Amino acid sequence: MRKTVDIAFYLCTILIFCCLPSYSLEKSIILTVKPPDDSFFEQAMDGSCTSMGANRSVRMVVGLINEPSFEIKNTENAVLYDSDGRKIPIIMDKSSFYSEFGDSTINSMRIAFITDDDTIAKGSFRFEWGENIRADNKIVDSIAVYRANKDNYRVFVWENQPQKSDLANYSATLDVIVDDKADTYYLWYLLPMAMIFAMLIVRRIFLT
């Protein structure tokens, strides 16, 4: 019996250690949806978007993912969730793929996704990436924006996930070190100067 418990213990420990790296590799940001301004339509095309059709509540949300730590090696390695935790397919703009060091890593890209007003009203979206993520995303040569569908477009801005702590995002914390010798701490800077002066005095008195 004891041997079985020991084996189970070792297996659990191994499992935990195996899971730790994969968990830490995944990162995420929050996408908040907003109406676009006029500059968004500067490069817009004539005609209309077939995938949105005539449905007035369908929204195509477009934006740039360029969070400093963002990097994926494969377009499958990113996933998008709505506020209810449902997966939403991502449309990735191949022409916008940017690799900082010219390798197969993507460090920045323009994406879009199709959603509706009700889903947007419920809250922000969560964009997650990591080596262990697998999602069925669509790659297009370029995300086209059509003038005829002006009301269907939205843009997103990303922000980092708020930290889970007592102090919310709008507060900041500072580290303070309580040290009984803090008032004399900066006097150490005077030590080399004091030594030089001492040596000069010794030289003046005893060596001249």
Added chain:
Amino acid sequence: MKKVMPAVFSVLFTTSFVYAHLCNDVFIQAKDNLAVKVDIRDNQLRVNKSAEFRVYLLNTMDRDIANIQLAVESDDFDAVVKPAPDWTSFPELETKNKGGKKEYFIVRLNRKPATEEGRYKIGLTLYNGENKNMVFKTMDIKDAIVDMQIPLKSAELNIDGQVNKNEWDTAFLCTSFYEYKHESVFGLPWLKSQGVNKVSQVQTRCRFSRDENNLYCMADFQTEKNDDTINIHIAKDTDSVPEIISINLQQKKVSFSKPSPGITAHFSGTKAEIAIPLALLDLKGAGSFYVNITRKQDNTQTYWRGNDVSVNDPIVYANFILK
């Protein structure tokens, strides 16, 4: 009477809506227009019985903030918060657009008798003095305070214009540039427009590393247009006038506001590798300094930190730590 009452209610309702709207507007603008910097020597606050530090503020909104206050939350210290002696308009924080300047709170922490030696955390919150529940939630004060450690250069770094991953992937990265645009509030054209940060399609990546003598920079313009310049603004402290190092992609040239012997720069494609002697910036042996990056590609002006009003004020810059 039947006609008067609806009119009275209409006026009351409209007034309360406008008041609420204007208040919220200040908080929305704060995200992009209220700069905060905590000034602590050596970026480490050591306390024996008491210690003092400053929290600087700079308002670049289209209007003044009527009443701003700072709260310090701690179970281990008694905190006394006072406005700077020359902050004559306190509690009003005047906007730089109308002649306002950076102001600061002085925070004195007094150690409580039961507080033993060790590390502690204190919380800082900015709020509306007329209603403490109205906190500047939209402003990422943590981001404003965060100090950025600049790592030692990679042993493989060679300033030759050929950028490779081994040389730069551990260097500190600055990206996500914004355009500062004026737009009407909530799309209502009759309300005055306000300045907001918009994610720019013109993106830039700059990486920094250092050694004892040099600051090393890899600047990636990502795209190329007719006229394209990245400016690196560097200030010794929050009161200094920043020096500007300009990197022009078309001319493949790096220039500095003073004669600049010793700056080495090599370009390749949209990327440049640069070595800047710290002595040239009067930063040899410095523990930290303040940095901002801006870029002008044709008519598009982008910012890493701050905006066109605050770009020359190191209060909005990031604090690069070298030790």
